[in-house]
Amino acid sequence: xxxxxxxxxxxxxxxxxxLVAGGGxxxxxxxxxxxxxxxxxxxxxxxxxxxxxIVEGGCSLHSYFNLWQAFPGVEKRQLVRGIPDEIIHVLKxxxxxxxxxxxxxxxVYDSACTTIDTEIYKFVIMKMLRESGVQLFLNTTLTDVVRxxxxxxxxxxxSHQGAEIFFAKNFIDATGFxxxxxRASAPHIELNDHGVTNSMGVGGVNIERYYDFLSxxxxxxxxxxxxxxxxxxxxxxxxxxxxxxxxxVASAFREVDCAAxxxxxxxxxxxxxxxxxxxxxxxxxxxxxxxxxxxxxxxxIRSIELMRRYLPGCENAFIARTSxxxxxxxxxxxxxxxxxxxEEIINGTHYEDDILSYGFHDSxxxxxxxxxxxxxxxxxxxxxKELRNLFAIGMLISTNHDAHMSTRNTVCCMAxxxxxxxxxxxxxxxxxxxxxxxxYRTLHDRLKADGxxxxxxxxxxx
Ligand SMILES: Cc1cc2nc3c(=O)[nH]c(=O)nc-3n(C[C@H](O)[C@H](O)[C@H](O)COP(=O)(O)OP(=O)(O)OC[C@H]3O[C@@H](n4cnc5c(N)ncnc54)[C@H](O)[C@@H]3O)c2cc1C
Numbered sequence: 242x243x244x245x246x247x248x249x250x251x252x253x254x255x256x257x258x259x260l261v262a263g264g265g266x267x268x269x270x271x272x273x274x275x276x277x278x279x280x281x282x283x284x285x286x287x288x289x290x291x292x293x294x295i296v297e298g299g300c301s302l303h304s305y306f307n308l309w310q311a312f313p314g315v316e317k318r319q320l321v322r323g324i325p326d327e328i329i330h331v332l333k334x335x336x337x338x339x340x341x342x343x344x345x346x347x348x349v350y351d352s353a354c355t356t357i358d359t360e361i362y363k364f365v366i367m368k369m370l371r372e373s374g375v376q377l378f379l380n381t382t383l384t385d386v387v388r389x390x391x392x393x394x395x396x397x398x399x400s401h402q403g404a405e406i407f408f409a410k411n412f413i414d415a416t417g418f419x420x421x422x423x424r425a426s427a428p429h430i431e432l433n434d435h436g437v438t439n440s441m442g443v444g445g446v447n448i449e450r451y452y453d454f455l456s457x458x459x460x461x462x463x464x465x466x467x468x469x470x471x472x473x474x475x476x477x478x479x480x481x482x483x484x485x486x487x488x489x490v491a492s493a494f495r496e497v498d499c500a501a502x503x504x505x506x507x508x509x510x511x512x513x514x515x516x517x518x519x520x521x522x523x524x525x526x527x528x529x530x531x532x533x534x535x536x537x538x539x540x541x542i543r544s545i546e547l548m549r550r551y552l553p554g555c556e557n558a559f560i561a562r563t564s565x566x567x568x569x570x571x572x573x574x575x576x577x578x579x580x581x582x583x584e585e586i587i588n589g590t591h592y593e594d595d596i597l598s599y600g601f602h603d604s605x606x607x608x609x610x611x612x613x614x615x616x617x618x619x620x621x622x623x624x625x626k627e628l629r630n631l632f633a634i635g636m637l638i639s640t641n642h643d644a645h646m647s648t649r650n651t652v653c654c655m656a657x658x659x660x661x662x663x664x665x666x667x668x669x670x671x672x673x674x675x676x677x678x679x680x681y682r683t684l685h686d687r688l689k690a691d692g693x694x695x696x697x698x699x700x701x702x703x
Pocket of ligand 1: 382651
């Protein structure tokens with residue numbers, strides 16, 4: 242390896258109250274919350290659209306609700322409200338989701354199903370960001386930071402027009418990869434405990450024929466119905482049990498790691514078909530990533546051939562969309578003031594500084610939040626250690642693999658975003674230099690006023 246010492250650069254500078262790095266699942270909500278609370282907010286996103294993994298990776302947004310169907314007699318409760326739920330309402334008004342529907346089978350995994358149209362989501366979230374006055378920087382990558390002792394002062398960003406520096410009072414790392422925290426030398430670990438994926442949208446599918454075929458083989462493992470292209474009671478989520486179609490079919494799909502879980506809001510179209518692989522190294526490493534991007538695209542081509550061959554209804558299937566780059570479950574985990582354990586999650590623990598309530602676990606039924614209850618995520622869990630003005634949210638928190646299998650899910654990331662954005666704005670506007678010094682009551686009351694649901698309210702009204 243050869244090295245080159247770059248000379249100091251004179252950068253154009255701008256000032257903000259709050260800088261959110263990463264305009265994905267959690268970062269967009271953080272920016273909405275910060276701007277609506279009155280902060281001059283910058284949202285920096287490397288790609289040419291907002292949404293991140295929510296429009297590239299997932300299937301169904303897990304989950305706005307508790308796991309009520311798994312526990313007979315337990316009341317159905319919507320645990321995540323506020324901005325994450327507002328997005329679903331706006332999306333629905335634009336024909337981008339059937340909204341929240343009940344799962345019809347495998348309810349021990351999730352009791353509700355919320356599917357989205359990825360392309361409409363990209364439009365709607367950007368519209369909401371614009372209307373809320375967030376200053377938007379697409380095609381702009383955070384590349385470096387300026388740190389002054391235990392405070393972050395600025396972030397260096399690069400776009401086609403060159404490098405700039407954005408100074409801010411408070412920062413939120415919502416990059417998924419943890420680039421902001423790592424550049425700031427915040428304590429963190431690198432993990433490689435998940436597969437990586439490039440999900441594709443598959444067109445030319447007759448969903449009814451596909452469903453009938455799976456039903457005839459008793460191979461429908463999971464099902465949800467809702468409005469599809471304006472028509473009620475249509476299949477919008479279906480998980481196949483490939484094993485019921487014969488060992489040769491199951492092993493062919495296993496070989497290319499093509500998941501049998503699909504969701505859609507459109508006729509003739511499967512919105513997310515996941516093609517995955519396990520990398521040898523952590524997905525931070527560019528050269529390994531480059532190889533894996535190729536491997537996944539090769540697997541996508543092979544998966545479509547398998548779908549055409551083995552799945553009636555998919556004879557004319559074709560790849561209509563892929564992600565611009567592969568998606569990760571995690572790469573860096575940022576060390577925060579509090580690190581939740583899986584036991585706390587499944588035992589339904591709440592804290593005196595709860596910022597949200599949540600009830601889904603991606604390892605269900607192996608791990609479920611007990612009795613269809615909820616757990617809380619404490620404000621401390623998003624405060625980055627050793628830095629006074631930096632939050633980390635989304636897939637960046639929860640060291641423990643099993644705990645992460647809950648906190649990393651889309652709806653939890655969005656709820657963390659609302660809390661982080663609100664807190665960052667309140668600190669910036671209130672002249673609070675350390676985010677730990679924000680009085681919890683101030684944060685709690687603002688979140689509550691903005692629609693956040695506290696399932697076990699630490700500060701109930703008298
Ligand atoms: C294949 C797959 C399937 C999944 N399925 C589901 C599911 O069905 N249901 C569910 O609820 N959850 C699912 N998840 C989990 C969930 O989607 C993610 O954990 C969640 O969306 C992560 O949100 P985030 O805000 O942390 O990151 P992201 O949404 O990934 O946002 C990070 C953003 O930061 C940007 N960025 C990165 N680096 C920089 C930089 N240096 N400068 C500027 N911008 C940068 C990225 O471009 C991206 O837009 C799935 C995840 C994957 C990978």
